[in-house]
Amino acid sequence: MRKLAKVPFVELADGRVQGVVSSGSDIARVYVSSVAAAGHGLSCSTNNNRPCGALHGPYPCKHISLMLAEATRQYGLPRVARYLRVEVEPDGALESALDPHHEPTPAATVFSRFLRHLSYLELPEVTEPVPELHWFGGTRAVD
Numbered sequence: 001m002r003k004l005a006k007v008p009f010v011e012l013a014d015g016r017v018q019g020v021v022s023s024g025s026d027i028a029r030v031y032v033s034s035v036a037a038a039g040h041g042l043s044c045s046t047n048n049n050r051p052c053g054a055l056h057g058p059y060p061c062k063h064i065s066l067m068l069a070e071a072t073r074q075y076g077l078p079r080v081a082r083y084l085r086v087e088v089e090p091d092g093a094l095e096s097a098l099d100p101h102h103e104p105t106p107a108a109t110v111f112s113r114f115l116r117h118l119s120y121l122e123l124p125e126v127t128e129p130v131p132e133l134h135w136f137g138g139t140r141a142v143d
Contacts, residue, residue, distance in 0.1 A: 041103025
């Protein structure tokens, strides 16, 4: 079961596992967290680029841990491990397979994609195709 209230957005994109994680202390604050596939650089900051106070050196903060757990839940451990270029046993821990270091990255791109993702939830219900979602397959059977 996905935990959308805690990690509403996670993706494998731009050479990183990245996502948006809700703050545990402030309902109005979110963190943009990422782990780079090449080199396992860790980054975590608020959506306005204030660094996470719990991310120190090679130790992931809870936001990164929650984001990786959600990515594993959503995409499956084998796919996330392959994306991060690590080998993990089927019942192993993804974080222990990483060789992480702190590598700040801007949060704006990921946060912008998250906001775009949210905008699709506000679309009115229609039966015609939505031009922005044309890449989804049709619902009719092919003749």
